[in-house]
Amino acid sequence: GVTQSPTHLIKTRGQQVTLRCSSQSGHNTVSWYQQALGQGPQFIFQYYREEENGRGNFPPRFSGLQFPNDSSELNVNALELDDSALYLCASSPEEGRGLSYEQFFGPGTRLTVL
Amino acid sequence: AQRVTQPEKLLSVFKGAPVELKCNYSYSGSPELFWYVQYSRQRLQLLLRHISRESIKGFTADLNKGETSFHLKKPFAQEEDSAMYYCALSPLSGSARQLTFGSGTQLTVLP
Numbered sequence: 001g002v003t004q005s006p007t008h009l010i011k012t013r014g015q016q017v018t019l020r021c022s023s024q025s026g027h028n029t030v031s032w033y034q035q036a037l038g039q040g041p042q043f044i045f046q047y048y049r050e051e052e053n054g055r056g057n058f059p060p061r062f063s064g065l066q067f068p069n070d071s072s073e074l075n076v077n078a079l080e081l082d083d084s085a086l087y088l089c090a091s092s093p094e095e096g097r098g099l100s101y102e103q104f105f106g107p108g109t110r111l112t113v114l
Numbered sequence: 115a116q117r118v119t120q121p122e123k124l125l126s127v128f129k130g131a132p133v134e135l136k137c138n139y140s141y142s143g144s145p146e147l148f149w150y151v152q153y154s155r156q157r158l159q160l161l162l163r164h165i166s167r168e169s170i171k172g173f174t175a176d177l178n179k180g181e182t183s184f185h186l187k188k189p190f191a192q193e194e195d196s197a198m199y200y201c202a203l204s205p206l207s208g209s210a211r212q213l214t215f216g217s218g219t220q221l222t223v224l225p
Contacts, residue, residue: 002157031212040118040200040215041158054212088158090213101146101204103213105158 002091002106010112016077019109023070023091029053030072031103032064035086047072076111084113116141118201120216127191128224135186135219137175137201145203147177147184148213152198161186161199171195191223 003022011017023030029048033041043056047066061077070091076083087110090103117140127133139145147164162170164177164184175186184201200218204211 033213033215038123038217040120040202040217041213043212043214046212056212092211101211102160102163107157 002089002104004087004089004106004109006109007107008110008112010114011079012114013079013081015079016075017079017111019074019076019087019089019111021072021074021089021091021106023072023089024104025070027091027093027104028070029092030066030070031090031092032072032074033088033090034058035088035108036082037085041088044074079113081113084111086110116145116203116214118203118214118216120199120201120219122219123217124220124222126222126224129193130190133188133191133195133221133223135199135201135221137184137186137216139182139184139201139203141182141203144206146206146211147175148202148204149173149175149184149186150200150202150215152200154197158200191221193223193225196221196223 002024005020031046032044035041044058045055046053050066063075066072086108088108090105092103119138149161150158151161152158173188177184198218198220201216202213204213
């Protein structure tokens, strides 16, 4: 399945953070979501074959990387208090379309910004 | 812009009673609608999707394009159905089929 590290993280305002995700075997599309307390997940961006494939309404200080081994990273610079949230990654197979398309979620990384 | 609205944050029903979780959406194109569920201490997982027209764990959901709704229903709720439920939509086609989620409904089934 999809794994994420670390499980929890505490940072201070202005710092930078890197979150990691390992996609499910055979998947080459990864999406990142931010879930604030009491809200549904909000799409940050998606990577397909190491290229950014779509982006939600997040500033450029949110950036990502996808590696050939289907692991990926979410980087956030100049952390703000409002960045405190659960960060979810989800992987999906390239060939998934229509009936078979599905995103498989990881357990998330809880980021707290003080 | 696409939007998903779940009007009830909390919903409690008794075991054996019918349950309906409401979901309304706005989207300019052709969407695909999903229900995701998160049981206690578990990860978010797909429950069902409108395109497959399946019944999963006794739950069904019908896409009503006229009312732009995708309500989740089950005729007889069970205690194990207690969980957080999220309605979501994605574009039906295209390269970046990101999900737009509602804010979720916490369902509690009472004994």
